[in-house]
Amino acid sequence: MTLLTFFQEEGIDFIATELGFVLLLSIAALVAIFVRRFVRIPYTVALVLVGLILSLFPDFLRFPISSQLILAILVPPLIFEASLHIEWRVLRQNLVSILLLAVVGVALSTIIVGEIVTIVLDEVPFRASIAFGALISATDPVAVVAFFRSLGVSKRLALLVEGESLLNDGVAIVIFGLAVGLIEGTPVSGAAPGLGPVAAVALAFLEVAFGGLAVGLVLGFIVSQIILRNVDDPLIETATTVALAFGAYVVAEEFHLSGILAVVMAGMLVGNIGTQNTTPTTQVSLDNFWEFMAFVANSLVFLLIGLRIQIQQFLEPNLFPIFIAVVVVLISRAVVVYTMSWLNNRLNQKSPISLQYQHVMFWGGLRGAISLALALTLTDFFPVALANELQIMTFGVVLFTLLVQGTTISRLLRRLKLDRQLGPLTGQQRWQARLYSTRAGKRELDRLYEEGILSANIWQAMAEVYDEQITAYGHSLRDHLLEYPELELEMMLQAREDTLRAERSAIGEVFRRGLVSEEVYNELVRATDNRTAALNLILSERHADVQDLSSSEEG
C-alpha cells in the first residue's frame, strides 16, 4: 500500500495530511531544541507531553491516528534501524535469555495480566482481558531503544532490553491476534483439524512467528547478498534498504505472518551481512540515512502517542481501571523478569543476568507505540464500551511507563552504579566545553582590543580574569583525567574521529581545486573511509561490556 492509496482509502485530504506531518515535524524539531537547551527530560518524554497538550485541540490534526499509520508506516523504519545495529555474534551469546524473556515471558505476562484483570474488573470478560494482556505485555522497542541509547548503559544490558523488545512484539501480536480471532469464532486460521486448543494456538504461533522470520530472511538475503554485493552506488543501495524495511513488513502481513519479526530479521541480515558487502562509503550513507529515518519516525510516534491520549480520559470513573492496569503490568513485569532471569542463570551459566541488570530490566520495561496501535484496533473486535475501557487502560499504562519509569530510570542506574561510563565522560565533556568556550571568549576579547574597540586597561583587566578562568578549567580537566585515566583513550578516539573527517574533507578540497585526478581522489577517499570504518569497529568493540574483557589484559 502506497502512502497515497493509504490516505485515499482512509478518505483523507492529502494536502491537509501533509500539512499535519509538516506541523508535527516542526514541533518535534522545536521540542528537540528546547530539550537540549533548557530542560533535562528525555526527548521522547517531552514529545509525549507536548502531544498531550496538543490533544486539547481536537482539530489540530486533520487525519486519524490509526493503528495502520503507526504499525505499517512508522514502526517498520524504527524496528529496521534498531535491528541494523544488533550484532549476530553478541545476540547469539545472549539468545537464551532474550528468547526466554521475549517468548515465554510475554506468554506468562499475558496470562498473569489476563487472569488478574478479569478477576478484579468484573466487566472485562476473559478473552478481552487476554487480548489486553497480550497487547500490554510486550515492551516497546521504540520507547526502549530511544531511552536506553540516551542512557549510555553497557552494551550487554542494552542488548538484553532492546533484543527482548524487538522480538517480543511479534509474539505479543500473534497472541493478540489469536485472542481476537477466538472471539470472532475462528480459533486458529488454518490449524489442522483434531488439534486441541493449546496445540492449535502453539501451532499458529509458530506459523506466524517463523513465517515472519522466513520472509525477512528471504528478502534480507536477496538485498544483502545479491543487491548490496553487486551494486556499488550508495544512493541505490540505501533506497533498496528502504524498500526492504517496508517491503518485508507488507509482504509478511499480506500472508498473515508477523510483519515486525520479518523487519527484525531483514534488518539484522543487512546489518550483519549486507553492510559487509558494501563499501565503507555506502555504510556511512546507510548509517546517516537510517539515523535520520529513525529520528523522524521516533519523533512522530511519540508526538502521536501524546496526541491520541486525551488527558480528560484520566478522570473518574476511569481512574480505578487505569490504576489496576498499571499495578498488574508492574506485577507481571516483575514476575517475568525475575523468574526468567533465574531460569536463564540456571540454564545458561556462561551468560548470567546480574540482579542489578534485572532491576533495570524490570523498571525499563516501557510500553509505547505497539501497545497503542494494537489498542486502537480493539473496537473492531469488542463492544465499543469495553474496547474504550481497554484503550484507556492501555493509554494509562503507556503514559505511566513513559512519564514515571522513563524519567526515573537514570536515577535507578545511578543508584545501581550502572552509569559509570556516563559520569566520567560527562565530566570530561563539561570541562572541555568550558575550556573551549572560555578560550573563544578570550580570543574575541583580544580581537576587540586589536581592532581598537576596547581600551588597553579594560582589555588587560578582562584578559586577566579570562586567563584565571582558563587556568582553573585546565586544572579541573587535568584533575578529572588523573582520576579517570581511561578518558585519555576516549579523548584520543574522539580526536581521531575528527581528524579522519578532516582528512576526508581535505581530500575533497584538493580534488575540487583540480590538484588530483578522479582516480587518485577515489583511491584516497576509499582508503580514508576504510580507516573510518575500522575506527568505528574499534569504537564499537571498545564499548562492549566489561564482562567481555575476560580474555585480555587491561591497563
Added chain:
Amino acid sequence: MGCIVCATRGGQGSRAVHLRAIELAKETDSKLVFLYVVDTRVIGEHDQTLTSAIRAEFHWLGRALLRVAQQRAERADVEAEIAIRDGEVKEEIERFLQDSQATRLLLGAPRDTTSHVFGDDAIEQFARTIEDDTGVAVEVVRPETFP
C-alpha cells in the same frame, strides 16, 4: 641492567601502571619499554577488505597511546622505549619478554571491577600464566593501590 616491560592498552589502570613502571625503572636503574599488542581478532567478524585498515588504525592508536606513556617517563627523567607487536596478546607479550630479556612485566588492572566481575580475578590468572610460561616476574598494578 634489567629490563622492565609495561604492557598497556589505555584502560582504567593505564596511568597507574605507567607511573609504577617509571618509578620501578628509576629505583632499579632498569631499561623501560612500553608495549602495545595489536590483536585484530578482538574485532570479531568483519569485512575482510577492512582487515588491513583495522590493523593500521590499531597501530596508529597504539603509537599515540605509547607516546603518552613515553612523555610521562620523559617528565620523570626516565628514558623509555616503545614497541608494538601484532598477534594474540598473551603469546606476543611472552615472545616480547623473551626477545627483550625482560626481568619484570607490569600489567594494569581495571578500577575495582576485576575481582567482582570475574570472581577468580582473570587479570591475576593472566599474570600468573605468563609468569609460569616465561619465568619473568609479573606485577599487576591496580589504580586503587597506586593512585
